[in-house]
Amino acid sequence: MKKLITMVSAIALSAGMAAAEPSGTFRQAHELGFGAQSSLDPISKGRVFQITEKIMSRLVRPGLDGKPQADLATSWEANEDATVWTFKLREGVMFHDGSTFEAADVVYSLNRVLDPESDSPARSAVKMITEVKALDGMTVQITLDTPFADMPLQLMDYRLRMLNEGSGDTIAMTGNGTGPFKVEKFDAEGTTTLVANPDYWEGAPGVARMEVIGIADGQARLQALLGGQIDMERGITAQQQVMLKGSDKFNVQVIPTGNWRGLVFRTDVEPFSDIRVRQAVRMAADREELVALVLGGEGVVACDTPVEPNDQYRAALSCPQDIEKAKALLAEAGYPDGIDIDVHVATLEPTWPTLAVAYQEQAAAAGIRVNVVQAPTDGYWSEVWMKKDVAATRWNERPADQALHEIYLSTAKWNESYYKDEKLDAMLGDARRELDFDKRKAIYVAAQEHLLETAGTLIPYTVTKLIGVSSRVSSLDEVKNDAVRWHMITVE
Numbered sequence: 001m002k003k004l005i006t007m008v009s010a011i012a013l014s015a016g017m018a019a020a021e022p023s024g025t026f027r028q029a030h031e032l033g034f035g036a037q038s039s040l041d042p043i044s045k046g047r048v049f050q051i052t053e054k055i056m057s058r059l060v061r062p063g064l065d066g067k068p069q070a071d072l073a074t075s076w077e078a079n080e081d082a083t084v085w086t087f088k089l090r091e092g093v094m095f096h097d098g099s100t101f102e103a104a105d106v107v108y109s110l111n112r113v114l115d116p117e118s119d120s121p122a123r124s125a126v127k128m129i130t131e132v133k134a135l136d137g138m139t140v141q142i143t144l145d146t147p148f149a150d151m152p153l154q155l156m157d158y159r160l161r162m163l164n165e166g167s168g169d170t171i172a173m174t175g176n177g178t179g180p181f182k183v184e185k186f187d188a189e190g191t192t193t194l195v196a197n198p199d200y201w202e203g204a205p206g207v208a209r210m211e212v213i214g215i216a217d218g219q220a221r222l223q224a225l226l227g228g229q230i231d232m233e234r235g236i237t238a239q240q241q242v243m244l245k246g247s248d249k250f251n252v253q254v255i256p257t258g259n260w261r262g263l264v265f266r267t268d269v270e271p272f273s274d275i276r277v278r279q280a281v282r283m284a285a286d287r288e289e290l291v292a293l294v295l296g297g298e299g300v301v302a303c304d305t306p307v308e309p310n311d312q313y314r315a316a317l318s319c320p321q322d323i324e325k326a327k328a329l330l331a332e333a334g335y336p337d338g339i340d341i342d343v344h345v346a347t348l349e350p351t352w353p354t355l356a357v358a359y360q361e362q363a364a365a366a367g368i369r370v371n372v373v374q375a376p377t378d379g380y381w382s383e384v385w386m387k388k389d390v391a392a393t394r395w396n397e398r399p400a401d402q403a404l405h406e407i408y409l410s411t412a413k414w415n416e417s418y419y420k421d422e423k424l425d426a427m428l429g430d431a432r433r434e435l436d437f438d439k440r441k442a443i444y445v446a447a448q449e450h451l452l453e454t455a456g457t458l459i460p461y462t463v464t465k466l467i468g469v470s471s472r473v474s475s476l477d478e479v480k481n482d483a484v485r486w487h488m489i490t491v492e
Contacts, residue, residue, distance in 0.1 A: 191211050341370055
């Protein structure tokens with residue numbers, strides 16, 4: 001394989017600098033999905049990413065175009081078969097506690113994720129790593145157990161933040177990172193206060209303070225935006241945007257994404273352990289109608305693949321509603337009179353109840369009788385998700401390899417549908433080892449086609465994100481969440 005080299009210039013350093021002294025306060029909400037278990041540890045299941053994304057940095061981040069861009073690593077290169085990667089690190093970066101960022105911190109941070117004892121869901125993103133070694137104070141070598149030409153894409157994972165060596169026992173409360181903001185006060189269920197980091201490598205932030213407020217209910221977050229209590233809400237619905245567009249106090253950003261919302265059916269319990277039932281419950285959905293009813297047309301039909309529409313490995317799939325075939329499959333599986341299912345939702349994601357009710361009406365024609373169960377928002381992720389037989393789910397976009405591994409690999413920590421399929425496991429392994437792009441793409445496409453036939457997750461669409469923003473806010477990048485340059489924001 002031709003040597004892979006990615007060199008990234010430091011032009012962003014001057015381009016991204018805020019010109020004026022930090023001033024004002026920017027406020028947003030987080031959803032309290034893990035309640036009192038919420039944490040500043042970026043690799044924990046309770047991490048509050050609305051905070052960690054502002055206080056910690058990655059080796060590689062997505063640029064405004066979505067492609068890998070330098071963050072704490074300035075350049076990277078691979079050997080001939082892409083099994084050994086070498087990363088040069090950024091000089092002069094400081095942690096919030098005043099210590100210097102160096103190679104030992106990278107070794108520590110990645111090994112902490114890889115440690116099975118950490119029980120981190122982020123491990124699946126980098127489990128191909130067998131060794132992380134400091135070649136010198138500012139150079140790190142990462143060795144893999146398989147050729148993997150797309151390794152930089154994995155390191156863009158929003159959880160793979162670099163920590164100070166040895167800080168694992170305290171990071172959940174201190175949030176000591178290298179990002180543009182520092183933790184002044186962390187309150188898991190109240191208001192967390194961040195202050196500008198004047199030593200941030202891209203320059204001092206535009207705002208002096210940020211407040212991240214715990215508001216579990218989606219409608220309550222909208223009311224907080226309308227009432228001036230927060231300055232941004234990244235989860236408004238198509239119906240809600242009408243209230244904002246009619247006022248000069250707000251702006252609405254329209255961001256196409258690979259984020260998706262759906263319903264997950266546990267494949268380890270009856271009746272969904274039968275592949276025919278899994279096919280039937282997904283075949284009963286009219287995905288185009290769901291895009292119209294739930295998203296107001298602001299979305300893209302997904303055909304049950306978690307791979308985003310613009311990903312280089314996205315499969316071109318067809319998934320029309322087929323009521324008659326769904327009924328026939330249920331009858332063949334031993335349910336000629338249909339089935340009754342409880343679908344659990346919560347309003348922490350505003351579109352979930354609408355999705356469930358719309359699906360309820362569609363599925364009824366196939367003899368699938370849906371009872372929508374409203375669950376509490378507080379603790380939804382710990383008490384409902386991966387616990388109930390059928391529940392609403394959502395995922396932020398990930399590169400194709402990462403999405404498929406995290407959601408469907410038999411051994412994945414967050415395999416929410418408890419899907420076990422040796423054929424898919426083998427395909428995903430083959431894709432990582434394949435160095436020819438066209439052949440690698442063919443394997444990823446085949447994996448998505450296999451999921452359409454066998455999976456237990458209804459992924460009707462990817463979301464075109466509607467971001468409600470107060471007009472007092474300027475320079476908020478109109479991009480996906482994990483690519484936003486938070487230090488650029490200013491407020492009047």
